[in-house]
Amino acid sequence: MSSVESVTTPRLRPFLAKAAAYKPGRRPAPGQQLLRLASNETPHPLHPSVTAAISAAVTDGNRYPDPSVTQLTEALAAKHGIDPARVAVGCGSVQLVQELIGITCDAGDEVVFGWRSFEAYPQLSAIAGAVGVQVPLVAGHLDLPAMAAAVTDRTRLVLLCSPNNPTGPALSTTSVRAFLEAVRDDVLVVLDEAYAEFVDDPDAVDGTQLLDARDNLVVLRTFSKAYGLAGLRVGYALTGSPSVATALRQVHVPFTVSVAAQAAALASLRVEDELLKQVADIVAEREPLRQALLAQGWDVPEAQGNFVWLPSSDAERVSAVFEEHGILVRCFAGEGNRITVTTRADAERVLEAAQAAYL
Numbered sequence: 001m002s003s004v005e006s007v008t009t010p011r012l013r014p015f016l017a018k019a020a021a022y023k024p025g026r027r028p029a030p031g032q033q034l035l036r037l038a039s040n041e042t043p044h045p046l047h048p049s050v051t052a053a054i055s056a057a058v059t060d061g062n063r064y065p066d067p068s069v070t071q072l073t074e075a076l077a078a079k080h081g082i083d084p085a086r087v088a089v090g091c092g093s094v095q096l097v098q099e100l101i102g103i104t105c106d107a108g109d110e111v112v113f114g115w116r117s118f119e120a121y122p123q124l125s126a127i128a129g130a131v132g133v134q135v136p137l138v139a140g141h142l143d144l145p146a147m148a149a150a151v152t153d154r155t156r157l158v159l160l161c162s163p164n165n166p167t168g169p170a171l172s173t174t175s176v177r178a179f180l181e182a183v184r185d186d187v188l189v190v191l192d193e194a195y196a197e198f199v200d201d202p203d204a205v206d207g208t209q210l211l212d213a214r215d216n217l218v219v220l221r222t223f224s225k226a227y228g229l230a231g232l233r234v235g236y237a238l239t240g241s242p243s244v245a246t247a248l249r250q251v252h253v254p255f256t257v258s259v260a261a262q263a264a265a266l267a268s269l270r271v272e273d274e275l276l277k278q279v280a281d282i283v284a285e286r287e288p289l290r291q292a293l294l295a296q297g298w299d300v301p302e303a304q305g306n307f308v309w310l311p312s313s314d315a316e317r318v319s320a321v322f323e324e325h326g327i328l329v330r331c332f333a334g335e336g337n338r339i340t341v342t343t344r345a346d347a348e349r350v351l352e353a354a355q356a357a358y359l
Contacts, residue, residue: 017114019126022119025330034323035346038167038330040195040307041122043342050267054232057263062105065259068249071256072257072265076236079269080208086239088248091256092223093194096248097159100218100237103247104156104188105130109154109285111158112150114142116166116335118192130156131188136224140167140301140309144175148182158183161192162205163304166330166338170204170304180214188244194235195305198286199277209240215241225306227268234357238333282306282341289347296351298359303341310354311336318357326354 020205025038046054048077069089078083090096097120099109113121115134125132131154135147152157160179163172176191183189191207199206207219217240222228232296234257239245268275276337283306290308293300298310312335318332322339330338339350 014183015126015129019123022123023262026328027308028092028328031260031324032212034260034286035327035349036326037340037342037346037350038338039230040225040305040340042225042278042282042306043346047268047274049271050229050264053076053263054260054265054328060259061175063259064255064260065257067254069257069262072153072206072234072262075266076238079240082211082238083242086211086243086245088237088239088254088341089257090235090237090252091105091261092224093192093237094118094124095221095233095253095256095288096220096237097172097192098246099251100188100190101125101128101130101157102251104246108154108225109156110152110154110157112147112155114147114161114164114269117142117159117161118143119166121161137164137167140164140311141169142171144171144179145182148179151187152185154216158187158189159192160190161194162207163195163199165305166307166332166336167309168301168303168307170199170201170302171203172197172203173209176205176207176210179344180210180217183216185216188216188218190220192220194220194222195225196221197276198283198306199304200283201302201304211238213240215244218244218250223265223268227265227266227272227275228278229261229264233257234261234265266291276289279306282343285344285347286341288352289341292347292351294352296355298354298358307338307340309336309338318323321357322353323348325349327353327355 030033073084073087076089110131110133111125112133120154122132133150135150170287219238222235290300290303315336318337322329
């Protein structure tokens with residue numbers, strides 16, 4: 001035996017050599033007092049009744065959660081007026097994106113999405129062995145005609161993020177209807193509407209209104225944003241066809257929606273009116289903030305989520321200026337910064353930092 005031990009490393013998938021892990025919004029380091037506007041979280045604490053429901057639920061933490069998420073599935077079906085067989089619940093809507101890719105794509109199949117859009121799309125496509133087809137945005141908007149043209153015989157899934165994260169604009173009902181007409185019926189089209197509750201444009205699409213006419217349509221929603229359950233991880237899919245929801249349940253990792261998450265989501269639905277009033281307060285701050293940023297000279301696209309987008313080729317410098325002013329924003333190097341909209345007081349601080357960062 002050689003005096004020098006040979007070292008063998010485990011064999012991993014080759015794509016990992018150039019795959020980037022998901023990069024979340026930064027959190028303050030221990031002891032740092034920074035305004036957290038990097039992750040589109042609500043500024044409001046949990047509703048007291050939601051906190052109480054979580055506390056009651058975790059007393060059964062020694063038991064597995066309901067793997068079928070039965071009560072929440074039925075409540076969501078009733079809320080949206082569809083059969084529970086067309087609802088699938090997951091550990092955040094991002095898990096459902098991964099599962100949707102998993103049920104449609106074999107190695108080499110294509111997933112079409114706009115870019116830039118939600119950070120996880122290319123990563124989750126690569127994990128599945130699928131090819132991510134990135135279609136450039138136009139002035140921060142998804143280019144639906146170009147996306148339709150990008151669909152090939154290998155395309156199995158199209159991801160439409162509306163409002164688009166991180167740039168902000170929402171798709172119109174008219175444009176989405178035209179897109180659905182242009183795409184083959186065997187291509188699954190996913191409307192990722194994580195920020196749907198913040199939309200106030202009357203022409204913006206509401207995917208739930210299109211589901212009954214389209215077996216190849218899926219609408220994703222989440223409890224992370226408007227309902228304030230980012231730390232609990234609950235999202236759901238509404239499907240045009242029950243077969244898609246069934247397939248999602250087939251590939252779902254069991255027990256990933258915890259007892260606390262299920263209880264919190266159900267409790268949030270019971271106080272939905274109160275939570276949506278908080279959403280309305282945030283929406284009321286969004287356009288004044290955008291207009292003030294435009295007045296400073298920033299080229300801010302339309303904003304329909306709980307965030308605004310500052311495009312900039314030197315985004316890292318801009319992010320550093322914001323941090324010098326005590327604010328964490330989400331930096332996309334070389335492209336821009338996304339800033340969560342919260343309160344009037346926070347908006348004033350954002351404007352002060354933005355003015356200092358503008359060149």
